Amino acid sequence: MNYADRLENVAVLGAAGKMGSGIVLLTAMEMADLKLESGPAAKDYVLQAIDVSPQGLSGLLKYLRDQVLRAAEKKAGGLRKAYEGRPDLVENEDVVRQYVEDVLSLVRPTTKIEAAYDAAIVFEAVSENPELKVKLLSQIKAHNTKNALFLTNTSSIPISELNDKVKLDGRIIGFHFYNPPAVQKLVEIIRAEATVPDLADFATQFAKKLRKTVVPSHDVAGFIGNGHFMRDALHAIAEAEKLAADMSLVEAVYVVNKVSQDFLIRPMGIFQLIDYVGVDVCQYILKVMNDRTPGAKLHSALLDRVAALGVLGGQFADGSQKDGFLKYEKGRPAGVFDPDKKAYVPVAEIAARRDEKLGPQPAQAKPWKQVISLADKAAFLDGYFKELREMTTPGAELARAYGRRSKDIGLGLVKDRVAARDEDVNTVLLTGFYHAYGPINHYFD
Amino acid sequence: MNNDHRKVFMTAGYQTVSMGSGRKEFHPKKARPGLEDYIKEAGQGTLKQIGGGKNVDEGVISNFMAARFNRQGHLAALIPSVDETLRWKPCIRVEGACGSGGLGLMTAVKSVLAGTADVVLTIGVEVQNTVKAIYGADYLAGAGWYKGERKKGHVYFFPALFSDRAGAYFEKFGRDKTRRAFARWYRNAVENARLCETAQEFQNATADLEALGLTEPNPRSFVDHLNVFDCSKVSDAGAAIAVVSEEGLKRIGTAKSAAVEVVGWGQVEADLTVPPEDPTRLETTARAVKKALDSAGISLKDLGAVECHDCFTISGLLSVEAMGLAKPGEGPDYVLDGQTSRQGAVPFNTSGGLIGWGHPTGGTGVRQAVTIWQQLTGKAGNWRIALPSSRPYALSINMGGNDKTVVAIVYRRAD
Incomplete structure (x- = not known):
């Protein structure tokens, strides 16, 4: 599966949290950009924004709307080009609005973890509790239909430990954003010894597309x-x-x-x-x-x-x-x-x-x-x-x-x-x- | 045109502060005066000098895009809000993009010429700091041809049009010297603005303005060939002036020494749907200036001051060439020689122009007339220049859009 195919169906766990919401924002914009690049033949991109808190999810939508609007205003020049083929989008305001709509329409807020079962990428950003992470990842792994790759935003738990406990055979990598993800330039990438090369490549490309500064950290608690x-x-x-x-x-x-x-x-x-x-x-x-x-x-x-x-x-x-x-x-x-x-x-x-x-x-x-x-x-x-x-x-x-x-x-x-x-x-x-x-x-x- | 017409004068000019970035009291997120406030302040500023609204026969208001910046149309009906004695009098709103002010002045002049009015209150106003720059760029793009140009246009539509002109000029006549002339133009504008307390750049304290003006353009964040210092300001401001007949002057009790006479004008319209034949020339401006000078019966060497439409440094420079003060390609030398500075042969934009004083788009033409009136009648404070007796005339050039609507007016002190 290539980079764009991987991103067709993404699930973010802990989507309404302060890290999760930033991850949803950046990922949804990247997905929308890929979709725009591939033109009218583009496939459907879906981001399942999963969180236990329904209130948190409505806050997430407001946050996304505000942030995507700001991002769209900033990159209006690029968006004018991206929407070149749309005669109905003429003014800056038209393309900005359309982009906000295009990004938001990818995001499916849900409280159901089952939404992650069809995801090819699962991004985990729940609270820093090893047992909880292992439990959720295990459940998804057991039911996932896409042999998903897992990215975890853990800031301290060794990736090898998660890999072993969830039995992921190397289909997990540490992808640690800093708070707030939309602003802070840094991503720490942590490869477990077993991390499969495909996933490491995906993580590197994803970070690059997000214009993040990548620092590799060894897989030691706390990084x-x-x-x-x-x-x-x-x-x-x-x-x-x-x-x-x-x-x-x-x-x-x-x-x-x-x-x-x-x-x-x-x-x-x-x-x-x-x-x-x-x-x-x-x-x-x-x-x-x-x-x-x-x-x-x-x-x-x-x-x-x-x-x-x-x-x-x-x-x-x-x-x-x-x-x-x-x-x-x-x-x-x-x-x-x-x-x-x-x-x-x-x-x-x-x-x-x-x-x-x-x-x-x-x-x-x-x-x-x-x-x-x-x-x-x-x-x-x-x-x-x-x-x-x-x-x-x-x-x-x-x-x-x-x-x-x-x-x-x-x-x-x-x-x-x-x-x-x-x-x-x-x-x-x-x-x-x-x-x-x-x-x-x-x-x- | 038959030159045997009534004499037309202007007097009692008033300009508000030009509000926007650069003014210390400006904060984009804090509440500010609105469209109505500027109309009132400017209108009342003029009425106070002419014995009140009872002396006014008609009102004209110039504005470009209040319908979008302020969601307000029907501006003629805001003229009576300036003073209740204006109610029930004929009023009109005039629009010609950034040339609206010039069109407003001409509308007033024609009322006086027609004899339907002896005193016309002429107001120009624009309040633009209501939206972010990228949406403001949409609104201002309305000065171009929406159907034919906007879709393929740049995010910053107008800066890009003039950036293209600058690029063509660089190509034809060389980049380095031209950019140095841009930087000098910027410096002259700000140095003049520092003398005029209503100017948007009045408080600018930058030491080396030319170095700043030479900042390399950044096409990624703005446009190819211009930087932000090459651009006029986003401004909120109003200006007003009374356009009057000889009888009008008597009625308002104003001596001729406190008025300027309008001795010539050129009002020229180009086709919005046709791109400029030569991007390194302002043909419409050239035609309007020629008509104005011809109708006044004067030549360039009679001019002691000019207010030109420097919405961008390149438009200032091209105006110099369009007037005929410098040959094509020699405008940069003329500017770098200091000829347009306040010490030069014909000082340009003595209170800062569009780059230094500010550019309340639809109000600019009226503001230019106010500056000239102040200059010719000794009412220009610290920014006053000494006009030699051999050069008693002044010229204003007000341009709408990409050199599409141009009004040039020649003035002289009335006594």
Whole structure:
């Protein structure tokens, strides 16, 4: 079966989730483009968008409509050519509308897993729970009529493990998008030892057509992305707990979050990132990694405690941030969770005193958003971190220790053969986490 | 035409701010004044200077595409909303794409000539920032031939038409110098706009405008031979002016020193369904300018200021050649020599033109007349130029579509 034939019938599991909905969007647009390319003789393309939540599926349709519209407006020039043969589509608005309709008409939202039985490609994006994934994939495998190929969006579970437990004979590959899939450039592709070459070829071509940056990761729990992020987060939590000897835990969380964002020029602070991913999701991922990494201590009592209090982070259906370690107002951290009082302490009550003790940022500091679009970003970062290295304030010291740890984590991933080379680790952080620089650098030496 | 006709004057011009990207107060997602607000502001701006609506005999409103940008037709009936004394008076709406304003002025002039009116309130307006650029491009493409051209046209239909003209010009006369002239045109436009507080580029603080103007065109995101700096702005703005007879001037109590006399004009229409014979020439513009100068009985060396229709840098440059100030292929030299700058022999577009001041499509022709009136009567603030006594005339050129509707008008101070 060639690439286009494979994509004639696709099922996405967990279609209404934040990863699944992005995968549905990108896949449906790719299918519609293939259909347009093949002209009037095109076969029917079908994308079964499967999810347990009917409300989630209606949210999915709204999300798709908005996103396809935006994408169509952006590529209206190409669409004018694609619809050249349609005399009824004359204006930009005509082709944009038609494209939205063409994409949406491929998508069949359903709560029934049976819809995946005729799919030639099954894309799995359910929650990060190994048992659930094995159960669903096994059920589909048992009934599938097309000898389907499976792509899983797992961010931590070894692909070989899924392959063995579902007995897929190599018809599975890790295809790990970053959140949100429509925006983040990165896809980690993880081949299990048994993964069949056909599927690896398909995955490579699919990623290329989606214009993604592909980084291969070895089949080790957590892969490169979470391999770095989880250890980075555990370091942050440990630092906060250490600092809590001299200040309240709430203040310590504020301090580490601020240092990791402002001093290290990251798009968000580490506790905000934990909230963005979801406190409970981090918990699942850590457990998956911990159980499968001999000798590792990938666990946080604080994370468990906060999660047990029902403080979970994650996003609302409209994409806005739910409260977690931090409380959010208009998307910005406005409070820090106190697990003793089970309440948020306003940032305003903490910030002034803690900021003064941390000391100023380097004088040449610029916000992350400006830095990523600087034409001479490398020169700026050299100058900025040189200044940071020469400072003796508590803030600068915390930042340097944090940067060094992040680098050690990166080097560890290469040493442990999760990543093939330093550059792969850096690419993952640059394109999957939108960092301004890779963790393996000379800034903190 | 028989030259033994009534004298026609213009006075009491008013222009709103040209709102859109470039203005600090502009935010695409925030609420802004609408079509009605611009009509009112511009109309009242003129009425205040002529003793109110009671002195007005007729109203003319020029607009291109409110039916799509604002979902509003029937604009003539918005003229009485400017002032209640305008109710029950004859009003008309005029449309000729981006040449609507020029047609509006001519409509008013003809009412005065016919003797049916002594004071005509002439308003031009367009409010375009209501839709995203790719839909705005659809609406503006209405200035082309929909049935014959739109389907095979570009996403950005009009920029692409003029990009094709630029490409043909590059081919024939060389790319490098021409692009440098485009960049100079852009710089002149913005430098002039910086002097005029209503201009859309008034707050532009870019240091090296020519370097920016030389940005390589990106055919993947825009068009082949032009960049965004080669293009006029997407603008919301209104302008108004009173077109009056000698009796009219008396009625409104305006001295001749505060008015300009319309001494010649050329109004020319080409066939929308016929593509330009030579894309490196603006033939309709050339014909309109010739008619205007001939009817005024003057030559190019009598002109002290020009408002030309630089919807794109290439159209500015081709206007220079169409007027006859430079031979075909020599427009770039003329511009690069500084002849069109405010220090040049004939300063062009002294408040920024379409690229610097803004281009409220259907309102532009009226705005051009306002700028010239301000310039000739000493009402141009910081953007005032010193007109030598040997060159007392000014010319406006207002073009609709791809050189299809052109109105050229020659003015001189009335006293």
